[in-house]
Amino acid sequence: MPAVQDTIDRVRKIDVDQYKYGFQTEIAMDKAPKGLSEDIIRFISAKKDEPSWMLEWRLGAYRRWVTLDEPKWARVHYPKIDFQDLHYYAAPKSTPGPTSLSDVDPELLRVYEKLGIPLKEQEILAGVQKTDVSEFEEASDNVYKSGRVAVDAVFDSVSVVTTFKKELAQAGVIFCSISEAIREHPELVKKYLGSVVPTSDNFYATLNSAVFTDGSFVFVPKGVRCPMELSTYFRMNEKNTGQFERTLIIAEEGAYVSYLEGCTAPQRDENQLHAAVVELIALDDAEIKYSTVQNWYPGDAEGKGGIYNFVTKRGDCRGDRSKISWTQVETGSAITWKYPSCILRGDDSSGEFYSIAVSNGYQQVDSGTKMIHLGKNTSSRIISKGIAAGFSQNTYRGQVSAHRKATNARNFTNCDSLLIGDQCGAHTVPYMEAKNATAQFEHEATTSKISEDQKFYVMQRGIPEEEAIALIVNGFVKDVIQQLPMEFAVEAQKLIGISLEGSVG
Amino acid sequence: MNIHTIPQRTPAETALIDAFSDRLSLLPGDGKVMLKRDDAIEAIKSGLPTRRIESWHYTDLRRLLTSVPDFDPAAAPKAIAPVVEGSAVLPVLNGVSSAKLPDIEGIAVQRLSEKLTDGSIAPGLDPYGADDAIGALNTAFVADGYFVDIADGTELDKPIELQNLQSGGQTHVRLGVRVGAGAKAVIVERQTGEGAALVSSVSQLLLDEGADVTWLIVQEQPDTATHLAQFKAHLGKDSKLTLFVMNAGGKLVRQEIVVKTTGEGADFTLRGINLLAGDTHTDVTMVLDHTVPHTASTEVIRNVVTGRARGVFQGRINVHQYAQKTNAKMACNTLLLSDDGEFSTKPELEIFADDVVCGHGATVTEIDHDHLFYLMARGIDEKTARGFLVKAFVAEVIEELDDEAIVEALEARLDDWFVAHG
Numbered sequence: 001m002p003a004v005q006d007t008i009d010r011v012r013k014i015d016v017d018q019y020k021y022g023f024q025t026e027i028a029m030d031k032a033p034k035g036l037s038e039d040i041i042r043f044i045s046a047k048k049d050e051p052s053w054m055l056e057w058r059l060g061a062y063r064r065w066v067t068l069d070e071p072k073w074a075r076v077h078y079p080k081i082d083f084q085d086l087h088y089y090a091a092p093k094s095t096p097g098p099t100s101l102s103d104v105d106p107e108l109l110r111v112y113e114k115l116g117i118p119l120k121e122q123e124i125l126a127g128v129q130k131t132d133v134s135e136f137e138e139a140s141d142n143v144y145k146s147g148r149v150a151v152d153a154v155f156d157s158v159s160v161v162t163t164f165k166k167e168l169a170q171a172g173v174i175f176c177s178i179s180e181a182i183r184e185h186p187e188l189v190k191k192y193l194g195s196v197v198p199t200s201d202n203f204y205a206t207l208n209s210a211v212f213t214d215g216s217f218v219f220v221p222k223g224v225r226c227p228m229e230l231s232t233y234f235r236m237n238e239k240n241t242g243q244f245e246r247t248l249i250i251a252e253e254g255a256y257v258s259y260l261e262g263c264t265a266p267q268r269d270e271n272q273l274h275a276a277v278v279e280l281i282a283l284d285d286a287e288i289k290y291s292t293v294q295n296w297y298p299g300d301a302e303g304k305g306g307i308y309n310f311v312t313k314r315g316d317c318r319g320d321r322s323k324i325s326w327t328q329v330e331t332g333s334a335i336t337w338k339y340p341s342c343i344l345r346g347d348d349s350s351g352e353f354y355s356i357a358v359s360n361g362y363q364q365v366d367s368g369t370k371m372i373h374l375g376k377n378t379s380s381r382i383i384s385k386g387i388a389a390g391f392s393q394n395t396y397r398g399q400v401s402a403h404r405k406a407t408n409a410r411n412f413t414n415c416d417s418l419l420i421g422d423q424c425g426a427h428t429v430p431y432m433e434a435k436n437a438t439a440q441f442e443h444e445a446t447t448s449k450i451s452e453d454q455k456f457y458v459m460q461r462g463i464p465e466e467e468a469i470a471l472i473v474n475g476f477v478k479d480v481i482q483q484l485p486m487e488f489a490v491e492a493q494k495l496i497g498i499s500l501e502g503s504v505g
Numbered sequence: 506m507n508i509h510t511i512p513q514r515t516p517a518e519t520a521l522i523d524a525f526s527d528r529l530s531l532l533p534g535d536g537k538v539m540l541k542r543d544d545a546i547e548a549i550k551s552g553l554p555t556r557r558i559e560s561w562h563y564t565d566l567r568r569l570l571t572s573v574p575d576f577d578p579a580a581a582p583k584a585i586a587p588v589v590e591g592s593a594v595l596p597v598l599n600g601v602s603s604a605k606l607p608d609i610e611g612i613a614v615q616r617l618s619e620k621l622t623d624g625s626i627a628p629g630l631d632p633y634g635a636d637d638a639i640g641a642l643n644t645a646f647v648a649d650g651y652f653v654d655i656a657d658g659t660e661l662d663k664p665i666e667l668q669n670l671q672s673g674g675q676t677h678v679r680l681g682v683r684v685g686a687g688a689k690a691v692i693v694e695r696q697t698g699e700g701a702a703l704v705s706s707v708s709q710l711l712l713d714e715g716a717d718v719t720w721l722i723v724q725e726q727p728d729t730a731t732h733l734a735q736f737k738a739h740l741g742k743d744s745k746l747t748l749f750v751m752n753a754g755g756k757l758v759r760q761e762i763v764v765k766t767t768g769e770g771a772d773f774t775l776r777g778i779n780l781l782a783g784d785t786h787t788d789v790t791m792v793l794d795h796t797v798p799h800t801a802s803t804e805v806i807r808n809v810v811t812g813r814a815r816g817v818f819q820g821r822i823n824v825h826q827y828a829q830k831t832n833a834k835m836a837c838n839t840l841l842l843s844d845d846g847e848f849s850t851k852p853e854l855e856i857f858a859d860d861v862v863c864g865h866g867a868t869v870t871e872i873d874h875d876h877l878f879y880l881m882a883r884g885i886d887e888k889t890a891r892g893f894l895v896k897a898f899v900a901e902v903i904e905e906l907d908d909e910a911i912v913e914a915l916e917a918r919l920d921d922w923f924v925a926h927g
Binding site for chain 1: 858
């Protein structure tokens with residue numbers, strides 16, 4: 001805060017090294033040789049025991065990828081990535097195919113324990129309550145019991161375990177790793193995979209289509225309200241690997257699902273690549289709520305190391321009255337390049353995007369959303385809050401478009417940026433394209449420091465300065481935090497605290 | 506999206522390159538100027554900008570510029586009366602500065618051809634970026650225009666009207682104005698004509714300390730003309746610029762506004778109205794750089810889109826790292842009145858200083874039904890009521906200009922447009 005010299009000093013001293021998930025784990029790994037070629041793709045496909053159509057799909061994507069150039073339009077700078085210098089597959093040796101928790105390497109379990117992620121089904125994520133497995137069995141028909149979260153844990157290239165599968169299956173919900181889905185539910189995967197983000201979509205999505213190794217698959221059948229929060233926890237551990245996960249979520253007519261992903265990685269001096277693709281499909285009256293708490297290793301105080309997070313996320317409101325809501329809290333990664341989008345195809349469908357992007361150190365964030373209005377009476381809402389500190393660059397880039405037939409399309413966009421320190425930058429690049437006279441688009445953006453008046457008002461009531469600033473910052477991001485599932489709102493709030501520690505107290 | 510391609514030259518690109526070799530012997534300029542012209546035509550040879558160039562995303566010049574008319578030495582545009590009666594008029598007819606240079610105290614007017622011949626304009630011919638296609642086109646071909654120097658402390662009681670009139674053919678004009686310290690002036694830039702002309706026009710304005718200028722751009726090209734224009738200004742310490750832009754014509758129009766605040770206390774106001782009808786493609790692109798502390802800017806753009814028109818507003822405010830205490834506000838409001846009309850807007854903020862207040866707002870909507878109902882409930886028929894509301898929407902921007910003569914003159918231009926386009 002420019003107003004407070006003390007705070008500026010603190011921001012300068014801010015230490016991205018305080019990343020607390022930076023430990024690495026020694027686990028025997030099974031790796032593909034470095035480099036990318038058709039042989040490597042065949043190797044991955046064979047490792048995953050995939051049917052031939054899947055291999056063909058991957059090879060098609062690969063052949064397209066070699067013709068593409070990296071996108072350069074985002075406001076991020078990094079040295080050229082050598083795509084031949086990566087391992088495209090790395091899996092812990094002991095888990096050929098995760099079946100039950102007891103098969104999982106205890107070392108792996110310890111990793112997740114350290115991260116605070118409960119893989120034992122009796123544990124609850126936020127540490128709210130402990131229940132015996134047997135009690136769960138009894139309570140299984142009480143499907144709306146809250147406070148339980150099913151977790152799919154992905155370690156480098158493979159899913160190590162998925163919890164609560166049995167209980168979810170009783171409700172008809174399929175929640176498993178995507179590799180398992182390709183083997184067990186090929187008809188669903190074939191129908192939906194690539195239908196939102198086609199293999200030809202963009203450089204990183206195409207790369208992902210060729211080499212994706214694991215990820216989560218969720219299928220919520222007609223009329224089912226998913227009995228618990230679903231969650232995937234991504235951990236990148238191995239050196240020189242890229243993580244390419246693929247998530248596919250389908251909510252059939254009238255279904256509802258809330259899904260959360262979290263991610264961390266060890267502290268390393270080299271940059272690591274993470275290029276994921278997430279596809280959401282909501283049919284008539286379905287609702288998907290997708291929340292992300294992204295906390296990849298952001299690099300050290302000098303900007304060395306950290307994850308390159310190049311992610312394609314897109315939801316398709318395919319059915320009438322469907323709804324997709326993206327909520328993201330972005331605090332990690334050296335570079336973030338991510339635009340969770342909604343295609344509002346069905347009539348009366350709606351899309352939402354709530355985002356908090358906090359950047360510090362030398363982080364670069366170029367994130368935002370796309371709302372593509374195609375159906376009639378569609379509506380969308382974008383709330384984006386960017387907080388830039390240190391030497392970071394924080395860009396909101398978003399597009400709202402109404403096509404010719406999208407009568408009565410509505411959009412409200414609000415993106416606010418807060419700057420802490422004078423070495424950082426905050427940028428807003430919204431695109432609005434209206435091709436229909438009945439469209440109503442509103443966009444507002446502001447950039448400012450914390451106003452003296454607000455601070456004075458709070459301090460005048462006896463609250464010390466640093467607390468006052470923290471309070472105002474929390475108020476600034478409240479709109480977004482409110483959208484997170486309760487269990488994660490707490491975590492998100494803590495994360496923001498960590499990222500700004502020393503700058504706002 | 507990003508597959509390798511090797512573009513082939515379009516007919517328009519070929520025509521421009523050929524025209525350059527034909528015209529070369531006729532173009533004035535000393536060695537420095539001719540070198541700049543060579544650089545400029547090289548830029549055109551590497552291709553006109555496409556939608557892949559970010560600043561041209563919504564105006565794919567390569568695709569939209571389908572043909573380039575030949576230079577027409579016989580074109581004889583008619584002289585027209587100035588917007589504000591009594592103005593000193595400096596017309597450029599078919600690319601030639603034809604006026605007898607006026608004798609007004611405190612004002613020195615030079616023909617641009619002279620400044621090209623002696624090379625004194627050369628530094629101003631540089632493009633402002635790699636994507637400055639209008640600057641390149643103009644630099645390659647510019648042959649004439651005016652350079653007006655308003656001496657320190659001069660206060661003009663009547664406007665100066667710079668007219669660029671063209672009937673068919675091609676013209677490339679440059680208008681330069683320097684306003685001395687403490688001087689005050691109203692300058693009207695008039696862009697109009699007949700026929701399917703290709704017009705490029707670059708205006709350059711330099712404000713010294715404490716200068717106060719109102720600059721009006723009135724663009725009423727025929728719906729067959731291509732109009733590529735650029736307005737560049739540097740605002741010195743405590744200077745004040747009010748820029749008003751009215752676009753009410755043209756087939757393919759791009760008006761670029763490039764403003765830089767270079768002195769503390771500078772104040773920039775932009776008011777724009779874009780009246781879009783027929784098949785026009787009109788693009789207003791602004792790049793505003795706040796480079797020093799304590800400067801302010803406000804921009805309000807109002808657009809009315811009818812017929813099959815396509816409108817674009819791109820506005821980028823760059824606040825440099827040392828430009829603390831910047832106050833910048835931008836708004837772009839659009840009334841989309843027809844099913845086939847389109848409007849795209851991209852209001853950008855790029856901020857590197859922390860102690861600033863910056864904001865932008867953008868809306869696209871149709872006429873408010875409540876407003877319409879209010880008027881119709883008072884016995885006004887729908888067509889008239891709509892007319893009132895649309896006119897009020899844009900007239901609001903004109904009324905902010907505090908000079909009554911100018912407001913009346915501009916409202917008259919507005920009325921003309923409404924009469925012509927219902």
